[in-house]
Amino acid sequence: NAGVTQTPKFRVLKTGQSMTLLCAQDMNHEYMYWYRQDPGMGLRLIHYSVGEGTTAKGEVPDGYNVSRLKKQNFLLGLESAAPSQTSVYFCASSSTSGSYNEQFFGPGTRLTVL
Amino acid sequence: GDSVTQMEGPVTLSEEAFLTINCTYTATGYPSLFWYVQYPGEGLQLLLKATKADDKGSNKGFEATYRKETTSFHLEKGSVQVSDSAVYFCALSDDYSSASKIIFGSGTRLSIRP
Numbered sequence: 365n366a367g368v369t370q371t372p373k374f375r376v377l378k379t380g381q382s383m384t385l386l387c388a389q390d391m392n393h394e395y396m397y398w399y400r401q402d403p404g405m406g407l408r409l410i411h412y413s414v415g416e417g418t419t420a421k422g423e424v425p426d427g428y429n430v431s432r433l434k435k436q437n438f439l440l441g442l443e444s445a446a447p448s449q450t451s452v453y454f455c456a457s458s459s460t461s462g463s464y465n466e467q468f469f470g471p472g473t474r475l476t477v478l
Numbered sequence: 479g480d481s482v483t484q485m486e487g488p489v490t491l492s493e494e495a496f497l498t499i500n501c502t503y504t505a506t507g508y509p510s511l512f513w514y515v516q517y518p519g520e521g522l523q524l525l526l527k528a529t530k531a532d533d534k535g536s537n538k539g540f541e542a543t544y545r546k547e548t549t550s551f552h553l554e555k556g557s558v559q560v561s562d563s564a565v566y567f568c569a570l571s572d573d574y575s576s577a578s579k580i581i582f583g584s585g586t587r588l589s590i591r592p
Contacts, residue, residue: 368521397579404584404585405584406582406585407522407567407582409579409580422579456521466524466527467522467524467580469522469523470521471519471520471521472521
């Protein structure tokens, strides 16, 4: 099993450009998540999904959109990139709800917005 | 709301030293507690977890005990190795969430000198 994979690994954008980050998991997990990681701030949840066709906002959703058209894929879109969106983005997935959650993480995408 | 506070880094130790990374939490209900580890250039991996008070999670020589009375989940290891150099995140997941969202601390960078 590949686990959780993310595409691309690195990307540089200019302000105002758009892009989509792809997350794929082969563990048949129901739940998927997008986080951003900034120095000294840990991981902050952007959006999440509890199943195919459903999405919900996390802690820092502004400037991002997501889609979950297939159970195994979770896409994160930036419609008009801003320098404040320079960050490392992590996707995660999990199979359980309640207090026994373990999330499995992808390797991350490092995004720089100039 | 729920939150996690962990010891600020960076922490630098010599090989074979004793390690403690402090973590305290604030939560309603009865959360599960986790330590995740992030090795350089990689995503986060679950290191250990505890799901109820007085539980001890352990893995790879690391241990942490869920202390409800002090709302703490400190990470310890008796003899660290150079390969333990990484960023460590304390985290919690509450059982009132519909999507098992995890709240992460800000991370503690650990460097081990040979």
